[in-house]
Amino acid sequence: MDVKTPGVKAYWSNGKKYYYHRKSGVRIKEKYGTLRFALKVEELNQIHEPEKFHSIPGTWGELVERYRGSEEFRRLAPRTKSDYQKIFSYLSGTRMAPLERITPVSLEKLKNHALKERKRDFANKLRSVMSLTFNFGVRNDICKKNPAEKLRKIPRDKHKPPANRPWTNEEITTVLENAQTAEIAAGIGLSAYTALRSGDMLSLKWSDYQNGFIQCQQSKTGDFVWVPVIAELKAILDKMDRKSPWIVLNTRGKPYTSSGFQTQFQKLKRSLIEQGKIGEGLTFHGLRVTVATRLAEAGCTINEIRAVTGHTTNDSVERYVRTVDQKGQAQKAMQKLEQSKYKSV
Structure with missing residues (x-):
């Protein structure tokens, strides 16, 4: 028998028991009774009831x-x-x-x-x-100095592949065609063609899609972005039933939680990898990287890319432009080499 944990409620569904944080309604996925479960409860308590600590x-x-x-x-x-x-x-x-x-x-x-x-x-x-x-x-005059100010960031292992590599056009098409539901396809399509972060994509309502634009207030920065809806995304959205104010719904007709959508996305991705239809290393955030990379490849300026992605600084965008520029310069260099093969030096 489970010992009741304060602030936690349990539900049975399809023969399984699920635990939720009572104050926030967040599902606790860690195994009940473990240290990780207790730490998660403490984490949620301290976020939603800080006055008790x-x-x-x-x-x-x-x-x-x-x-x-x-x-x-x-x-x-x-x-x-x-x-x-x-x-x-x-x-x-x-x-x-x-x-x-x-x-x-x-x-x-x-x-x-x-x-x-x-x-x-x-x-x-x-x-x-x-x-x-x-x-x-x-x-706020709580302490005199910041002892963490000069701590160095741990660099990424140079031998590891990029954490969020761009998707190929073929991979986007394959994943969209094999999505479990039209709503999951819409979620993937929205991020693949607007560069929205997953949390912002899940919060979109049909009222945010007007006059050929998707409008969104970014949760990370608070800034608004307006992104034109291109033909590929319009085709996805036009096929959907507008049965709820929200665009991306789960099978119960409710808006997806971030973890719920990620679970479905990971399930789809694993299935397609096992079938050999897509490559390893795809991440949902990689869709945002894909949009920024495609914009750079199309010759967009840093400000134009930022207008779509909503980045607040140039630094985050410049790496996409540098990468694309390096590829372009290398291509030109090798073309010159090819052309000079039969010329005397």
């Missing part, structure tokens, strides 16, 4: 508590809050650490420990979240 003044715990209760934190997108809370939960054992005793050396050791336990992406996220939290503390 109090720490000793002058400690890391107090700094985190003050930051989580700030307007700055409340303005963050739900996905970003969740990502930050994963770091705070990981660091829960350091809540009592006095701020004045936290040094760059101790944080470097902590970062390297996270690298061994959770790998590179998590360690780098830990570094950035700790730094922004300390910066909040400095700005």
Whole structure:
């Protein structure tokens, strides 16, 4: 028999038991009764009920508590809050650490420990979240300095393939043709032809599709983007029944959660890989990379690409332009080499 966990509710469905966080309604996928389950509950509690958690003044715990209760934190997108809370939960054992005793050396050791336990992406996220939290503390006179400010980012292994490679046109077509439902195809198509992040795509309503444009307020930046709907996407959307205010619905006729949509996407991807219809390494975020890359290949300027993708700085876009420019320059160089084969030197 399960021992009731405060703040958690359970439902039976199709002979299986599912657990949900009562305050937020988020499904808890970790195995019931495990440490990971308990940490997830704590993470969700601290996001949605921060007023219940109090720490000793002058400690890391107090700094985190003050930051989580700030307007700055409340303005963050739900996905970003969740990502930050994963770091705070990981660091829960350091809540009592006095701020004045936290040094760059101790944080470097902590970062390297996270690298061994959770790998590179998590360690780098830990570094950035700790730094922004300390910066909040400095700005609000909670601490005197930011000991994480000069921690170096762990570089990516040069021998690993890109994390979010662009999709080929054939892969996009294959995945769209084999999508389990018209709604999943619509979700994939929206990101493949507008560069929307998955969270923003899932929040779209039919009212956001007007006069040949998709309009969206980005959850990450708060900025609005308006992207013209090209023929391929229009064909997908025109085939759909507008049976709900939201465009992308699950099989119960409700808007997908981020994890729910990703589960269906991963299932589709694994099936197509096993059948040899698509290559390895496809990610949903790779669709956003694909749009930016295609725009660069079409000769779009950095500002034109940013107008579509909604990037707030040039740095994030310049790498696509550089990559495409390198390919173009290499192609021209090899063409010249070909042309010079039979000429005397």
